[in-house]
Amino acid sequence: MSGELVTIFGGSGFIGKTLVEHLAKAGYRVRVAVRRPNNALFLKPLGELGQVQLAQANVRNRASVEAAVKGADIVINLVSVLYESGSQTFEKLHVGAAGLIAEVSKASGVKKLIQISSIGADEESASKYARTKARGEKLVKENFPEATIMRLSVVFGPDDSFFNKFGAMAKSFIALPVVCGESKMQPVYVGDVADAILNVMTNDSAAGKLYEIGGPKVYTFKELLEFVNKVTEQNVQLISIPRPLAYFQAFFLGMLPNPIVTIDQLRLLEKDNIPTGEQPGLNELGVEATPVEAVVPNYLIHFRPAGQFKIAS
Numbered sequence: 001m002s003g004e005l006v007t008i009f010g011g012s013g014f015i016g017k018t019l020v021e022h023l024a025k026a027g028y029r030v031r032v033a034v035r036r037p038n039n040a041l042f043l044k045p046l047g048e049l050g051q052v053q054l055a056q057a058n059v060r061n062r063a064s065v066e067a068a069v070k071g072a073d074i075v076i077n078l079v080s081v082l083y084e085s086g087s088q089t090f091e092k093l094h095v096g097a098a099g100l101i102a103e104v105s106k107a108s109g110v111k112k113l114i115q116i117s118s119i120g121a122d123e124e125s126a127s128k129y130a131r132t133k134a135r136g137e138k139l140v141k142e143n144f145p146e147a148t149i150m151r152l153s154v155v156f157g158p159d160d161s162f163f164n165k166f167g168a169m170a171k172s173f174i175a176l177p178v179v180c181g182e183s184k185m186q187p188v189y190v191g192d193v194a195d196a197i198l199n200v201m202t203n204d205s206a207a208g209k210l211y212e213i214g215g216p217k218v219y220t221f222k223e224l225l226e227f228v229n230k231v232t233e234q235n236v237q238l239i240s241i242p243r244p245l246a247y248f249q250a251f252f253l254g255m256l257p258n259p260i261v262t263i264d265q266l267r268l269l270e271k272d273n274i275p276t277g278e279q280p281g282l283n284e285l286g287v288e289a290t291p292v293e294a295v296v297p298n299y300l301i302h303f304r305p306a307g308q309f310k311i312a313s
């Protein structure tokens with residue numbers, strides 16, 4: 001039991017939930033800074049009584065960030081959005097908030113700061129998501145030079161938005177349009193990401209470093225869709241469509257409240273999403289990577305025609 005206090009921004013999201021569970025098991029006191037604590041009550045039973053606290057914070061509000069960071073030994077920033085809506089912009093969340101959390105953490109005497117970012121973060125990228133992720137990283141380093149940056153490839157796990165989205169689409173549609181099918185990805189298991197973060201927290205030599213976190217195997221996007229097709233036993237046709245048509249569709253789909261795809265996401269998909277091999281990753285953090293095939297079939301089973309109740313023939 002370390003007893004150190006860890007503040008997690010974005011702890012109510014997909015990766016946050018697994019991370020909170022791992023940190024609580026490791027004996028940390030966890031303060032999860034969330035916009036709506038009432039919607040994050042599911043986190044409290046992940047620890048012992050009182051071990052996981054919820055604090056109200058909006059990373060666009062300095063006073064709430066200061067209050068959430070006060071007294072913390074370690075701060076982890078997981079806040080991000082996949083598309084912009086209203087005041088939830090890439091600029092405010094990926095750049096402004098990342099810089100603010102780093103600045104406030106330094107001023108409060110926080111010992112370690114971990115900034116979670118994405119593979120593909122690049123100030124020159126065609127994607128605004130990737131550009132703002134890179135600018136956020138830069139601001140974090142300016143305000144808190146010993147911060148550790150962890151760039152992730154696509155993350156999978158029971159509540160992921162990647163495999164579940166395509167599983168649901170395979171179940172609902174007779175054909176799936178595929179664009180950038182040749183782009184490479186190296187999916188990493190959410191439990192491995194949480195272990196990697198935990199190891200960064202306990203390893204002083206991780207200070208100031210950049211890690212690129214990918215899984216054990218590289219796939220093309222099309223191979224992953226074929227895998228979803230196989231696991232869900234849906235015989236969906238995968239139809240490669242020309243890029244201009246995909247962008248045309250995304251232009252309209254991107255206007256929906258919870259868009260299935262946006263133009264910015266297509267720009268991101270144009271590039272491979274795999275570690276460069278020039279930075280340390282899971283291996284260096286002592287985490288053995290879990291294969292996609294060992295986990296994903298278990299939670300995509302309910303997208304099969306007869307769900308989990310298929311009678312063995």
Ligand SMILES: NC(=O)c1ccc[n+]([C@@H]2O[C@H](COP(=O)([O-])OP(=O)(O)OC[C@H]3O[C@@H](n4cnc5c(N)ncnc54)[C@H](OP(=O)(O)O)[C@@H]3O)[C@@H](O)[C@H]2O)c1
Binds near residue numbers: 010
């Ligand atoms: N999942 C992946 O495949 C993947 C891949 C590469 C990189 N990453 C990176 O990993 C990190 C975590 O990803 P995730 O998949 O766990 O994301 P997620 O499920 O979308 O969670 C994002 C979190 O940010 C919070 N948030 C959003 N706006 C906020 C605001 N204004 N103030 C405070 N909190 C706010 C959300 O809380 P609310 O409930 O309040 O909205 C949520 O808890 C991100 O940096 C992401 O870029 C993820």
